[in-house]
Amino acid sequence: MADVILNVIISIMAGIASSYLFLMHFLNRKRVKIEISSHISKVSFEGQTNYFFKFINKTNAEIFDIRIEPTFYRQVGGVGGMNIQGKDIELKDNFISYIPCKKKSDTNSLHAMRVRTTEDIELNWSDASSYIRLTVIAKHSLSGFTDIFVRDFYSKDVITTKKFKSGDDLDVA
Numbered sequence: 001m002a003d004v005i006l007n008v009i010i011s012i013m014a015g016i017a018s019s020y021l022f023l024m025h026f027l028n029r030k031r032v033k034i035e036i037s038s039h040i041s042k043v044s045f046e047g048q049t050n051y052f053f054k055f056i057n058k059t060n061a062e063i064f065d066i067r068i069e070p071t072f073y074r075q076v077g078g079v080g081g082m083n084i085q086g087k088d089i090e091l092k093d094n095f096i097s098y099i100p101c102k103k104k105s106d107t108n109s110l111h112a113m114r115v116r117t118t119e120d121i122e123l124n125w126s127d128a129s130s131y132i133r134l135t136v137i138a139k140h141s142l143s144g145f146t147d148i149f150v151r152d153f154y155s156k157d158v159i160t161t162k163k164f165k166s167g168d169d170l171d172v173a
Contacts, residue, residue: 030143033058034136036151037170040121040159041114050116053134054164055149057099057111062141066096068115069137074130087124089132091117099138102168109167125156 034055041052053070057063070089075082093115102111121132132153139146162172 027143030140031145032063032138032140032147034138034149035170036134036136036149037164038151038158039172040153041164041172042159042161043163048118049120050118051121052114052116052164054112054114054170055136056168056170057101059140060101062098062100063138064098064141066099066136066138068094069135070117071133072124072130073133074126089117089119091115112167114164122156122159
């Protein structure tokens with residue numbers, strides 16, 4: 001009788017362990033993957049200067065509820081040390097409801113997104129301690145997991161008058 005109970009307990013524990021390992025492997029593959037360009041493209045568009053940021057959905061599924069938050073950070077003096085002060089950069093579109101995954105049949109590269117601001121970034125970039133942090137927050141369509149992706153731009157040298165290349169390429173030409 002003790003052998004039967006021991007075998008049942010071992011079977012239950014093995015089932016739980018294998019289910020846990022399968023789910024962890026399966027769910028880890030159902031996470032958002034986004035790549036953000038290391039460039040900011042300065043382009044004259046609609047009669048005004050625009051600054052473009054580019055990111056690509058590298059996930060094998062659609063993503064949704066995408067929020068894009070660029071923020072200026074600069075050091076300010078505080079009592080006994082330095083602190084960081086943030087100021088939001090207003091985008092023309094800071095929320096995208098849906099981005100598809102990459103498909104061979106997609107000739108428009110809908111998985112690659114560009115967002116823009118008309119704020120004069122170069123004027124607001126006051127000193128060497130200032131930097132821009134671009135944060136992209138998105139949900140995976142199958143698992144519902146939310147992930148956060150961040151790219152910091154530490155120098156004005158990342159601003160270029162070249163345009164972003166099309167598709168998966170995050171470079172400028």
